[in-house]
Amino acid sequence: MKNQHDSFFSQVYEVARLIPRGRVTSYGAIAKYLGTARSARMVGWAMNNAGNIRPKVPAHRVVNRTGLLTGKHHFGSPEKMKELLERENIKTKKDQVQQFKKVFWDPSVELNIED
């Protein structure tokens, strides 16, 4: 089987790994950064493989644009994702990231710092 070295998925994993600790981002932000803003769903689908690839991808730092832990069910247990976020000093309430706007990390901005 071919390696997904340059696949869209790998690019998602790469960006996801660049997410600083204590910060979160959205599927759309990653998709937009990759130039596929309309394919935000593909980012989520890519995350499905996140736990299937190496190195492991901090998918728990990736939430939807509302800051809601939509993918909590894919971590084996909803508490897992919440715990991981708490571990990053990220506060959550009812699957909703508190101060989401504050901890939000936009790759299209952080990785495109112009002079």
Added chain:
DNA sequence: CGATTGACGTACG
């Protein structure tokens, strides 16, 4: 091989 689904997001009413 065709239809449905999905860890999303934007547009429209």
Added chain:
DNA sequence: TCGTACGCCAATC
């Protein structure tokens, strides 16, 4: 402001 509809593209049934 909130609810519904649609688009994207890959995987699954």
